[in-house]
Amino acid sequence: MLDQGAAPPAAEPSAPKTAGPSALSALGRRKPVEDLVAEGGQGEGGSLRRSLSMWQLTMISIGATLGTGIFVVLGEAVPLAGPAVTLAFVFAGLTALFSALSYAELAGTIPVAGSSYSYAYATMGELVAWVCGWCLLLEYGVSVAAVAVGWGDYLNELLDGTIGVTLPDALSAPPGDGGIFNLPALIVVVLAMLFLLGGAKESARANTIMVAVKIAALVLFCAVGFVGFSSGNYSDFMPLGASSVGAAGAILFFSYIGFDAASTAGEEAKNPKRDLPRAIMLSLVIVTGLYVLVAAVAVGAWDWKKFEGSEATLAAIMNDVTGQSFWGTLLAAGAVISIASVVLTVLYGQTRILFAMSRDGLVPKVFAKVEPKTGTPRNNTLIVSLFCGVLAAAVPLGELVNATSIGTLFAFALVNVAVVVLRAKRPELERSFKVPFGPLFPILGFLFCGYSMYSLDMVTWVVFGLWMAAGLVFYFLYGMRRSRLATAEK
Numbered sequence: 085m086l087d088q089g090a091a092p093p094a095a096e097p098s099a100p101k102t103a104g105p106s107a108l109s110a111l112g113r114r115k116p117v118e119d120l121v122a123e124g125g126q127g128e129g130g131s132l133r134r135s136l137s138m139w140q141l142t143m144i145s146i147g148a149t150l151g152t153g154i155f156v157v158l159g160e161a162v163p164l165a166g167p168a169v170t171l172a173f174v175f176a177g178l179t180a181l182f183s184a185l186s187y188a189e190l191a192g193t194i195p196v197a198g199s200s201y202s203y204a205y206a207t208m209g210e211l212v213a214w215v216c217g218w219c220l221l222l223e224y225g226v227s228v229a230a231v232a233v234g235w236g237d238y239l240n241e242l243l244d245g246t247i248g249v250t251l252p253d254a255l256s257a258p259p260g261d262g263g264i265f266n267l268p269a270l271i272v273v274v275l276a277m278l279f280l281l282g283g284a285k286e287s288a289r290a291n292t293i294m295v296a297v298k299i300a301a302l303v304l305f306c307a308v309g310f311v312g313f314s315s316g317n318y319s320d321f322m323p324l325g326a327s328s329v330g331a332a333g334a335i336l337f338f339s340y341i342g343f344d345a346a347s348t349a350g351e352e353a354k355n356p357k358r359d360l361p362r363a364i365m366l367s368l369v370i371v372t373g374l375y376v377l378v379a380a381v382a383v384g385a386w387d388w389k390k391f392e393g394s395e396a397t398l399a400a401i402m403n404d405v406t407g408q409s410f411w412g413t414l415l416a417a418g419a420v421i422s423i424a425s426v427v428l429t430v431l432y433g434q435t436r437i438l439f440a441m442s443r444d445g446l447v448p449k450v451f452a453k454v455e456p457k458t459g460t461p462r463n464n465t466l467i468v469s470l471f472c473g474v475l476a477a478a479v480p481l482g483e484l485v486n487a488t489s490i491g492t493l494f495a496f497a498l499v500n501v502a503v504v505v506l507r508a509k510r511p512e513l514e515r516s517f518k519v520p521f522g523p524l525f526p527i528l529g530f531l532f533c534g535y536s537m538y539s540l541d542m543v544t545w546v547v548f549g550l551w552m553a554a555g556l557v558f559y560f561l562y563g564m565r566r567s568r569l570a571t572a573e574k
Contacts, residue, residue, distance in 0.1 A: 112209035113569050115444070117506075117513060120196050120206055125351040127439065127461060130454030132197070132351050135285040138359035141346045143292045144429050145367030148342025150298055151231060151426030154378050155238065155398060155419045157339060162391035165332035166323040167383045170376055172332035177372040179333070179536055180340035182529030183496040184368045185519040186503040188361035191347040192516035193506070195356030198440030199347040199433070200499045205444070207505040208498070214563055216498045217441050218555035222491030222548075223341055224434035225472055228273060230488055231426045232476035236268035238419040241399050245413025269476035276428040277469035280435065283458045284352045287428060294425035301418025302374055304411075305398050306381045312405030313384040323388075334489060334539035339375060341492045342426065343368045348433040361517035431472065435464045445571065446563035490540055490548045493533045500529035 125132040136144070158169070165172045190203045198205070201220055205213035236257070240250040250256070255267045279287045322329070346363040350356045378398070386401050399419065403412035435451075439461050442451035455462040503519055503526045519525050564570065 111211035111564075114207065114209050115202075115205045115213075115569060117194055117206045117510060120194055120198075120202055123443065124196050127443065127454035128449055128452045130456040130459065132439075132454060132461075133284065133459035134352055134354050135283075136288055136349055136353045138353075138355070138362055140285075140288040140292060141349055141353055141359055141363035142367050143295045144288060144349060144432070145343050145346040145363050146299075146370060147291045147295045147425040148345035148429035148433060149340060149367060149371045149426075150295070150302075150342075150374065151234075151423045154302065154339060154375055155234065155423060157234075157336065158379060158382060159391050159397035161332040161336050162383065162388050164324065164335065165328045166320065166388045167318045168322040168324075168329050169332055169336075169383060169388075170379045172329050172336050173339070173372070173375045173379050175329060175333035176336040176340055176536075177368075177375065179337060179493075179529070179532040180343060180368060180372075180496075182525050182532055183499055184343055184364055186496075186500045186526050186529055187344050187347055188364045188517045189503055189515060189519050190499065190506070191350060191360035191364060192357050193513055195350035195353065195360055196440060197348055197351040197436040198444075199344055199350075199437055200495050200502070201437055202440055203502045203506075204498050207502040207509065210446075210564075210567060210569065211559070212498065214446060214559045215552070215555065216495050217437060217446070218552065218559075219491040219495040219498075220437050221434070222551055223488055223495060224430055224437060225468065226475065226491070227341060227488045228276075228427055228430050228434065228472040229269070229476035229479060231423055231430065232269035232272050232472070233266060233479075235272045235420065235423045235427070236266055238399065238416045238423065239268045241416035242413060242420055245409050245416060266477040270473040272424050272427050273431070273469055273473035273476060275424065276431050277465055277473075279428055280432055280465050280469075281458065281460060281462060283460055284349070284432070287432060291425050291428055294421050294428070297418055298422025298425065299374070301415055301422060302378050304418070305402060305415055306377055308402050308411050309381040309385040309398075309405060312386075312401075313381065315384070317384050317387055330535065330539045334493075334536045337489050337493065337536055340368070340371070341488065342430060342433075343371070344496075345429050345433040348436040351436075357514075357516040431465075431469060434472070435461055435468050438464055438468065444569075445567040446559070490537055490544050491551070493537045494548075497530050497533040497537075500526040500533070 125134065161172060162169045187200070190200075194203055194206060196202045198217070199220065201213055201217035204216040236251070240256055244250045251268065254264045257266055279290050343364055346360055346367065350360060353359055382398065382401055385405055391397060399412035399416045402415050403409055405411075438447060438451040441447045442449055442464070450467070451461065451464040453461060453463050504523045506513070507523075
């Protein structure tokens with residue numbers, strides 16, 4: 085007992101109150117792979133549905149990749165590299181291949197909707213994941229707009245060849261390209277939105293049909309274009325020097341950005357661990373083969389100097405070779421359908437990445453809300469479609485292509501790093517596919533991406549820097565405090 089006259093014992097000093105983890109540690113907090121996989125498909129008020137087969141995943145990847153890069157951007161790349169544009173396609177394809185291998189390994193290990201954003205979250209921490217996700221928003225969102233802009237050129241070609249009228253420049257080109265408002269670009273985004281609102285399975289079926297049409301259109305071009313093939317067009321193979329191949333390849337990398345769209349379907353695939361790696365690799369092989377073949381035939385049929393300023397390039401070549409407008413009109417019809425499939429699948433990928441970021445608390449919850457009846461993020465789809473449609477109607481194609489390429493290359497570089505980090509930190513994880521030759525290929529993928537980014541012009545870098553700055557401001561003011569990992573730590 086205490087002596088009644090004794091002074092009471094001094095109270096032990098209380099532990100100092102903490103405000104949670106330091107800001108520095110918060111930036112590096114990682115989301116466990118097990119948590120990423122366990123919450124797959126779960127959204128606000130409903131869940132995504134697992135309905136996509138390996139074949140449909142492959143078609144999504146081809147649908148997102150094969151389109152504007154060959155139908156439209158070819159006309160911008162040939163003046164930069166001359167006949168060596170075929171090498172530029174190979175260079176861009178090789179850059180994509182190394183990154184595709186890394187995507188395939190991570191997609192089979194972490195089959196979730198967030199694509200490289202989620203891979204970075206599991207390996208390099210929240211800040212890097214946010215930067216990667218922000219780049220993906222640039223890649224997918226701006227890509228939708230860029231593709232939609234190119235769609236209008238072929239729509240006019242089709243209208244001219246069938247009914248003899250075209251839309252006036254004021255309504256078929258954005259400001260800066262001689263127009264006021266690009267109405268066709270807005271229309272194709274709205275059509276894609278309506279398909280997506282119907283459900284992933286229904287959208288995949290429509291996309292499969294459109295992919296078949298676009299492959300048939302390109303095979304038709306090769307068959308007709310080969311009639312006008314002249315080996316003399318290759319006599320001066322690299323007229324602008326070796327550096328021009330790298331510059332053209334950096335622009336043509338835009339043509340390959342869609343192969344990762346399959347990885348965004350990780351939470352709607354029936355057997356994602358098995359099917360995602362297969363779909364990614366198969367789609368890249370098919371697309372690269374078609375790109376190189378079409379580019380080789382196009383340059384063989386047309387002197388490379390004629391590509392400068394050309395629109396609807398492949399249709400123009402067919403008209404020139406045959407002397408008839410019928411073939412060009414037929415190709416334009418195929419291009420209208422095929423480019424629409426790019427809009428559909430890339431828009432799909434954008435909504436699923438935002439879905440994953442929203443579920444993690446880094447962007448508002450509205451993007452993770454799922455409509456129970458259709459199993460789709462309806463509000464997400466509506467908001468993204470409206471944004472992309474307005475962007476497509478108001479911004480020229482060239483600026484969109486370059487901005488998309490640099491955002492994609494940065495995200496791909498991070499994916500290559502993520503493979504090496506995850507192998508080091510979690511070697512025990514089951515991997516349905518592994519990148520061959522250990523860390524060598526991921527390192528080469530990182531270096532190829534870095535070189536391609538270096539080849540882009542200063543204006544593109546300035547735009548990218550401004551985009552990154554805006555993203556970091558948003559993260560520090562909103563995402564860092566509202567992320568689910570942050571609220572769990574309080």
